[in-house]
Amino acid sequence: MHELLTGDLDRVALSSIVQLMEIEGHHGPVHVASGQLDFIDGRLVRARFLDLEGIDAAVEALVRARGVFRVSASSEDLEGKAVPVQSIVLESCRLMDDLQRYGSLVPERPQQALDGTVGRVLRAADGERTIAALLAHTGVPVVHAVDPLVDAIDHGRIRARSSTRLDDLRLLDVRASVEVHVAAEVVAAPEPAAPAPTGSFDDLVFEARRLVRDRRFIDAENALRTAISMRPDSRIAHQNLSRVLSLKSDTAGEPGRTSQE
Secondary structure, eight states: OEEEEEEETTTSOHHHHHHHHHHHTOOEEEEETTEEEEEETTEEEEEEETTEEHHHHHHHHHHHOOSEEEEEEOOOOOOOOOBOHHHHHHHHHHHHHHHHHHTTOEEOOOSSOOOHHHHHHHTTOOSSSOHHHHHHHHTOOHHHHHHHHHHHHHTTSSOEEOOSOGGGGGGGTOOSOSSOOOOTTOOOOOOOOOOSOOSOHHHHHHHHHHHHHTTOHHHHHHHHHHHHHHOTTOHHHHHHHHHHHHHHHHHHTSTTOOTTO
16 A cells, blocks of 8 residues: 555645545545545545544544544555545534534533433533533544534523633544634624625535524525525535524524524
């Protein structure tokens, strides 16, 4: 096996590496600490990271892999169903956005036991540790935990308060910058409605996430509907739209709040 490229994931994102592998039609593995992503002619066909395999492993690696990476060429005849690299990259960006927003929140331990992933995480809650610290403590993968935790907080099934411990994300080795942070309880002042959304599919999805962080749900919905018109079968766009509609509905029912906040 011939080594082609090495580097430091603190200097270059793994998402950039895997997109380069796709563009170059790479055949062989990308090694990272605690895992490996395998490519056939630029297609991601197999991944393992920590105790995960498949798509979950690839997303978790893009969010959390740090340290040295190595790209090797191989003639090995790998098997596996190809996964679109761009969908993995977008999903990892979405998780990092949510971790930046929710990772430093301190959840209360619920009065009643909760099942599933949320219950597993919150059984370790003590009213002091942040969500990021709880995930690091319990070892629950980010790819499994973030969505149900965010959903539980947004729908009031668990209560959480903001904290200033933004660097707790480093406990998870999350590469994303932690300086940009919006606490879940903070409501931005209303802004003028955005013009009709334009741009590529990826631009519209990223813009929608920014608008959600600003609690501009109508504009986010418009951006996502435009993105879906470009790619009607995009699971990521439909998932984001479903969440925006849920948040918009919840906010509209709150006294003294408008759906455009």
